[in-house]
Amino acid sequence: MTHYILGIDGGGTSCRAAVATPDGMVLGRGKSGAANILTDPNNAIISITEAAKAAYRDAGLDEAGINSASAFLGLAGTNVGDLTRYVHDRLPFRHTDIDSDGLVALQGAIGDEDGAVAILGTGSIFMGRKDGTVRYIGGWGFTVGDLGGGARLGHALLQEALLAHDGVHPRSTVTDAVLDEFKGDPRSIVEFARLSKPGDFGRFAPLIFDHARRGDRQALAIVEAAAASVNEALDAIMKLAGAPRLCLLGGLAPLYPEWLSHGHRAILMEAEADALTGAVALAAKGYRERTGAAA
Numbered sequence: 179m180t181h182y183i184l185g186i187d188g189g190g191t192s193c194r195a196a197v198a199t200p201d202g203m204v205l206g207r208g209k210s211g212a213a214n215i216l217t218d219p220n221n222a223i224i225s226i227t228e229a230a231k232a233a234y235r236d237a238g239l240d241e242a243g244i245n246s247a248s249a250f251l252g253l254a255g256t257n258v259g260d261l262t263r264y265v266h267d268r269l270p271f272r273h274t275d276i277d278s279d280g281l282v283a284l285q286g287a288i289g290d291e292d293g294a295v296a297i298l299g300t301g302s303i304f305m306g307r308k309d310g311t312v313r314y315i316g317g318w319g320f321t322v323g324d325l326g327g328g329a330r331l332g333h334a335l336l337q338e339a340l341l342a343h344d345g346v347h348p349r350s351t352v353t354d355a356v357l358d359e360f361k362g363d364p365r366s367i368v369e370f371a372r373l374s375k376p377g378d379f380g381r382f383a384p385l386i387f388d389h390a391r392r393g394d395r396q397a398l399a400i401v402e403a404a405a406a407s408v409n410e411a412l413d414a415i416m417k418l419a420g421a422p423r424l425c426l427l428g429g430l431a432p433l434y435p436e437w438l439s440h441g442h443r444a445i446l447m448e449a450e451a452d453a454l455t456g457a458v459a460l461a462a463k464g465y466r467e468r469t470g471a472a473a
Contacts, residue, residue, distance in 0.1 A: 181200055181246070181247075181248070181465075182197050182198065182199065182200075182205070182243065182246075183197070183198050183199070183202075183247060183248045183249070183250070183458070183461040183462055183465050184196070184197055184198075184230055184233065184244065184247045184248070184249035184250070184271065184461060185198065185249075185250055185282070185454055185455075185456075185457030185458030185459070185460070185461045186213075186229060186230065186250070186251040186252065186253075186454075187252050187279060187282050187283075187452075187453040187454045187456075188212075188215075188222060188225065188226055188229075188251060188254060188279060189212070189213065189214065189253075189254045189279050189299060190212055190214040190299065190300035190301055190376050190380070191212055191299065191300055191380070191429070192209055192210065192212060192213075192225075193209065193210045193211065193212065193213035193222075193225040193226055193228075193229045194207065194208070194209050194229060194454045195207065195210075195226070195229035195230045195232065195233040195454075196208075196454050196455075196457070197230070197233040197234055197236075197237050197239065197247070198458050198461070198462065200465050201462060202458055202459060202461075202462040204458060205236075205237035205239070206233045206234060206236030206237025206238070206239070207232075207233050207236055207454070208228075208229045208230065208231065208232025208233035208234070208235070209229055209232060210225040210226075210229040210232065211224075211225045211228075212225060212377060213225040213226055213229075213253055213254065214253070214255045215254070215255040215256060215261045215262065215264075215265050216254070216255025216261060216319055217255060217319075217375055218375075219261045219264055219265050222253065222255075222265060223265055226253075226265075226269060227244070227269065227270060230244045230247070230249070230270075230271070231244060244270055244271060245270050245271070245272065247272060247273075248271065248272060248273040248461060248464065248465050249269070249271040249273065249274050249275070249461060250275045250277075250282075250457050250458075250460045250461035250464055251274065251275065251276045251277070251457070252277055252278060252279040252280070252282030252283070252453060252457050253265070253276060253277075253278065253279055254278075254279045254301065254317075255319065256276060256277060256278045256279075262276050273464075275460075275461075277460075278303070278314070279297070279303075279453065280295070280297055280303045280305045280314060280317060281305070281312065281456075282453045282454070282457040282460060283295055283297050283305075283427050283428075283452075283456060284305045284312065285453075285456030285459055285460055286449060286450065286452050286453045286454070286455045286456025286457075286459070287425040287450060287451070287453075287456070288307070288423060288425060288449075288450065289459075291307075291421070291423065292307055292308050292309070292420060292421035292423070293306070293307060293419055293421045293423030293424065294306040294307075294412070294415045294416055294418075294419040294421070294423065294424050294425075295424070295425045295426075295449075296411070296412060296415070296424070296425070296426050296427065296428075297427045297428040298327065298328075298408065298426060298427070298428040298429075298430040298431055299327065299328060299380070299428030299429045299430060300324075300327055300328050300329050300376050300377050300380040300429070301328075301329060301376065302316055302317070302323075302324050302325060302326045302327040302408070302411070302428075303315070303316045303317030304316050304317075304411045304412065304414075304415040305415065306415040306416065306418040306419030306420075307419060308419055308420045308421065313415070313419075315411050315414055315418075320333075320376040325407035325408070325411070326405070326407045326434075327376075327380070328376075328379070328380030328381075328382075328383035328429065329376035329377070329379040329380045330379075330404065331379075331380070331382065331386050331400060331401070331404055332378075332379035332380050332381065332382035332383055332386075333371075333379045334400045334403070334404075335352065335353075335356060335382050335385070335386050335397075335400060336356065336367055336370075336371055336379070336382070338353055338396050338399075339356040339360075339364075339367060340364055340367060340368075342354075342357070342396070343357060343362075343364050344364075347396065348395070348396075350389075350394050350395055350396040350397070351389055351392070351394050352386060352394045352396050352397040353396055355385060356382070356385075380429075383430060383433075386400050386401060387401060387430075387433040390402075401437055404437075405434065405437035405438060408434065408437075408438065409438055409442065412424070412439075412442050416445075423445065423447055424442060424446055424447065425446070425447060425449045427449060427452075427453070
């Protein structure tokens with residue numbers, strides 16, 4: 179019987195899976211919805227399973243084969259609460275390892291080398307590896323953490339739009355854009371916020387960066403505050419990493435460099451590969467360690 183491994187990268191916006199041979203050769207890929215186990219563990223289980231099935235179909239394999247696969251999952255939300263075991267026990271794979279989405283991103287970006295990675299997407303998390311030891315900063319979720327992440331940026335913009343509507347702060351092009359989207363009705367903003375998840379807030383982040391680059395005062399204030407938080411976290415993680423290698427990952431990674439300190443910009447490097455590649459590499463490594471297979 180042929181054994182396959184699965185690498186899975188699950189975040190607050192989408193979940194990606196790749197099925198591979200035990201030596202890490204990718205055969206097929208699949209994608210599904212959000213897989214943040216802190217925000218919605220039951221939906222994360224569905225997304226993970228659907229992404230795995232889609233990868234098998236893409237490879238021309240029977241999707242029922244996921245039941246015999248060895249999987250390594252990098253998931254958002256694993257560092258808070260007891261939901262990791264809840265999700266682990268309800269997944270269909272023969273063998274399942276779960277760690278943070280940050281670890282698979284780190285592995286993909288810098289391989290086995292020392293260095294640091296910041297994931298700046300819907301949320302934010304910072305990781306550094308030194309002498310094989312990985313340290314984490316942030317990643318505490320939207321309600322009390324994720325400073326600099328898209329959800330916090332979008333949330334701040336909606337707050338600013340309401341302050342502008344009430345005449346507490348001056349209106350600007352970016353607050354007008356938000357108010358126009360909600361047809362000038364602040365109650366619609368409140369209702370949207372009440373029903374929204376982090377990814378819903380995060381979709382406003384590119385708009386904020388766009389207006390900040392044009393000099394909009396309100397957008398500038400939001401982006402500069404977010405960048406200050408990111409710079410602080412990078413200062414701390416670079417001390418732990420001890421190597422002048424820094425990768426920015428996530429949907430906001432292309433938007434942040436111009437707002438970072440000169441010192442951080444100077445050591446930025448392109449990622450070697452993406453988080454899904456990192457998940458496959460860790461799945462292959464785990465398979466070798468369990469079975470004694472040759473590298």
